[in-house]
Amino acid sequence: MTALASAKDTEMVVNKNSASPNRVIDIDNLSLTFETNDGPVHALSDIDLKIDEGDFVSFIGPSGCGKTTLLRVIADLERPTAGSITVNGVSPEEARLNRAYGYVFQAAALYPWRTIARNIALPLEIMGLGKDVQQHRIKKNMELVNLSGFEKKYPWQLSGGMQQRASIARALAVEPDLLLMDEPFGALDEIVRDHLNEQLLQLWAKTNKTVVFVTHSIPEAVFLSTKIVVLCPRPGRIYDIIDSDLPRDRNLDIRETPEFLKIAHRVRDGLRAGHSYED
Amino acid sequence: MSTTIVSRRRFDMPALLAWFVVTMVVVGLFMPIFKPDIGVMEVPKLAVCLVILAIAGVRYELGFMRNWIGDVALGLVTAVAAWLLIDTASDYAGEATIGFWALTAAAWAASWLFVERLAIWKSRSQAATRIINLVIPALFGITILVIWQLVVTGAGVPKVLLPAPSEIWVRLTGSVPILWADFQQTFLKAVLAGYFIGCGSAFLTAILVDRVPFLRRGLLPIGNLVSALPIIGVAPIMVMWFGFDWPSKAAVVIIMTFFPMLVNTVSGLAASDAMQRDLMRTYASSYWQTLFKLRLPMAMPFIFNALKINSTLALIGAIVAEFFGTPIVGMGFRISTEVGRMNVDMVWAEIAIAALAGSLFYGIVALLERAVTFWHPSMRR
Ligand SMILES: Nc1ncnc2c1ncn2[C@@H]1O[C@H](COP(=O)(O)OP(=O)(O)OP(=O)(O)O)[C@@H](O)[C@H]1O
Ligand SMILES: [Mg+2]
Numbered sequence: 001m002t003a004l005a006s007a008k009d010t011e012m013v014v015n016k017n018s019a020s021p022n023r024v025i026d027i028d029n030l031s032l033t034f035e036t037n038d039g040p041v042h043a044l045s046d047i048d049l050k051i052d053e054g055d056f057v058s059f060i061g062p063s064g065c066g067k068t069t070l071l072r073v074i075a076d077l078e079r080p081t082a083g084s085i086t087v088n089g090v091s092p093e094e095a096r097l098n099r100a101y102g103y104v105f106q107a108a109a110l111y112p113w114r115t116i117a118r119n120i121a122l123p124l125e126i127m128g129l130g131k132d133v134q135q136h137r138i139k140k141n142m143e144l145v146n147l148s149g150f151e152k153k154y155p156w157q158l159s160g161g162m163q164q165r166a167s168i169a170r171a172l173a174v175e176p177d178l179l180l181m182d183e184p185f186g187a188l189d190e191i192v193r194d195h196l197n198e199q200l201l202q203l204w205a206k207t208n209k210t211v212v213f214v215t216h217s218i219p220e221a222v223f224l225s226t227k228i229v230v231l232c233p234r235p236g237r238i239y240d241i242i243d244s245d246l247p248r249d250r251n252l253d254i255r256e257t258p259e260f261l262k263i264a265h266r267v268r269d270g271l272r273a274g275h276s277y278e279d
Numbered sequence: 280m281s282t283t284i285v286s287r288r289r290f291d292m293p294a295l296l297a298w299f300v301v302t303m304v305v306v307g308l309f310m311p312i313f314k315p316d317i318g319v320m321e322v323p324k325l326a327v328c329l330v331i332l333a334i335a336g337v338r339y340e341l342g343f344m345r346n347w348i349g350d351v352a353l354g355l356v357t358a359v360a361a362w363l364l365i366d367t368a369s370d371y372a373g374e375a376t377i378g379f380w381a382l383t384a385a386a387w388a389a390s391w392l393f394v395e396r397l398a399i400w401k402s403r404s405q406a407a408t409r410i411i412n413l414v415i416p417a418l419f420g421i422t423i424l425v426i427w428q429l430v431v432t433g434a435g436v437p438k439v440l441l442p443a444p445s446e447i448w449v450r451l452t453g454s455v456p457i458l459w460a461d462f463q464q465t466f467l468k469a470v471l472a473g474y475f476i477g478c479g480s481a482f483l484t485a486i487l488v489d490r491v492p493f494l495r496r497g498l499l500p501i502g503n504l505v506s507a508l509p510i511i512g513v514a515p516i517m518v519m520w521f522g523f524d525w526p527s528k529a530a531v532v533i534i535m536t537f538f539p540m541l542v543n544t545v546s547g548l549a550a551s552d553a554m555q556r557d558l559m560r561t562y563a564s565s566y567w568q569t570l571f572k573l574r575l576p577m578a579m580p581f582i583f584n585a586l587k588i589n590s591t592l593a594l595i596g597a598i599v600a601e602f603f604g605t606p607i608v609g610m611g612f613r614i615s616t617e618v619g620r621m622n623v624d625m626v627w628a629e630i631a632i633a634a635l636a637g638s639l640f641y642g643i644v645a646l647l648e649r650a651v652t653f654w655h656p657s658m659r660r
Binding site for chain 2: 072075076077096097098099101102103105107109111112113122123125126127154156174
């Protein structure tokens with residue numbers, strides 16, 4: 001706990017000194033090339049991206065354009081081959097060691113020998129939180145993703161969508177200031193997706209978290225985001241960054257408004273252009 | 280249409296078995312039972328045996344009482360028939376001829392028919408299924424013992440070649456103190472000590488190898504080499520190093536069990552997939568936290584594989600090692616000396632003990648495995 005607190009102090013000092021006060025992620029000219037047996041794969045090239053505290057940023061783009069890779073670079077699961085990146089003003093590795101973020105993987109990645117509740121407890125155990133804090137957070141987050149009553153079930157006894165919701169609850173239970181989510185709602189049906197979109201938005205509005213969110217759905221991206229990053233493939237790069245002027249306080253009805261549709265159109269145009277680049 | 284054809288068996292096994300019972304009974308009726316020319320009617324007990332088997336076979340063929348009462352009756356008839364056969368065979372040891380073997384075959388077919396009928400009751404309830412799953416292998420074992428007994432006594436097989444189960448049993452119950460002392464020496468001391476030290480040290484070595492990667496290149500080949508050493512070469516050396524008593528046998532067991540455990544644990548520790556490890560990375564989990572919370576649970580199916588293999592290897596190792604010098608106690612010692620004295624029934628008594636102990640040992644490890652790796656797809660129910 002104290003390590004975490006002191007990390008926050010230093011981060012504030014760093015923020016005071018840097019040009020923009022609440023910069024959470026600062027990516028500069030970043031490239032990443034995978035060396036494979038069939039030659040180099042240019043997964044990311046010349047990425048420039050600034051994300052401030054309280055931003056809700058969505059990455060959208062065709063499959064294979066590097067969305068997951070960019071998120072993994074932020075999470076220090078992948079090292080860039082060129083350019084620079086800071087998270088909370090420090091290197092991604094330091095940020096990771098400070099437990100600065102929670103990460104939701106594209107697949108649920110639950111441990112089959114742990115019940116759902118104990119899966120959610122896993123990061124809390126590693127962080128060394130007390131038993132009652134753990135219990136409280138497990139209960140709260142299982143309610144949030146509508147999984148109450150499934151505490152004692154094993155992951156393989158749940159549907160794919162329920163497993164994915166459990167993995168979201170696991171990431172939220174860490175209560176990180178920065179949430180990295182890789183297509184968290186991809187496996188869910190429309191209604192559950194809407195519900196969780198609203199829940200996530202409420203959580204974000206209430207707690208001033210920073211969220212980086214990968215999705216394939218234009219409405220989802222526009223509904224959730226303050227900033228939409230459109231990527232295009234080969235090599236993976238940023239095609240467009242759209243700052244949304246929708247109010248922070250939104251509900252699902254906003255999806256019918258002209259402002260919403262205007263942004264959705266721009267995203268769609270960006271995606272089209274990105275695709276046609278290939279031909 | 281087609282589905283009924285697919286689901287039907289190609290032939291009706293129970294009916295076939297019942298016909299076989301009836302045929303064998305007819306053969307038994309007209310052929311001599313014992314040498315020189317004794318018919319079945321001259322041996323009252325076998326006459327009873329023949330009649331009840333005939334009734335059971337015909338009853339099934341006629342379709343009379345194909346319910347649980349009929350099945351229970353079939354089981355009883357088979358048991359009584361087997362007992363009558365065993366009882367008379369010992370009075371005419373070595374004299375059996377065609378008629379006797381026909382009745383033996385009839386009793387065997389009746390027990391098979393009984394098992395076929397039991398399998399039908401499986402689907403009724405969970406409890407029934409569980410009981411029947413235990414009963415069927417037990418019946419199988421008993422059938423083998425009965426046939427062994429009948430063949431050995433009926434054909435008069437010399438005792439040094441193969442003693443009858445009854446003789447082995449008599450020897451076993453008559454020599455409990457010796458057998459217990461041997462069991463203590465070989466199993467409770469050499470096997471268990473060697474097994475736990477061997478598996479435990481291999482487990483710790485695997486973690487060391489995992490933690491210090493350059494050791495992997497050095498230690499794994501050496502482990503491989505040691506495991507390839509022939510036990511008959513190693514055992515005398517261990518006796519020279521550790522003396523005649525059980526520690527030298529435990530040492531042999533350690534050598535035999537070390538490598539399977541090491542290799543399995545090392546590959547088990549590598550079994551977690553990239554996303555699971557990435558997850559731990561995002562939590563900034565330490566090496567030991569990742570080891571205990573992810574990699575060891577993931578390695579458990581591999582580790583239990585080695586524990587099961589080693590449970591049988593350990594027993595073999597300890598018994599064989601005793602051939603190369605022991606104090607005058609131990610299962611391997613007893614086997615080698617009693618063979619020399621032609622006391623084959625004692626050898627078989629030791630073998631029976633070893634088989635029982637080995638199966639129990641394996642069974643306990645398998646039960647533990649079930650409890651620990653319940654989550655693994657091969658264990659889920
Ligand atoms: N470990 C790796 N080694 C080699 N190439 C990789 C590796 N990981 C990703 N790539 C390549 O990098 C590119 C981007 O992959 P990435 O997973 O980031 O795509 P994505 O945008 O997340 O796609 P999707 O929407 O399908 O999830 C792809 O061409 C992929 O083949
Ligand atoms: Mg992806």
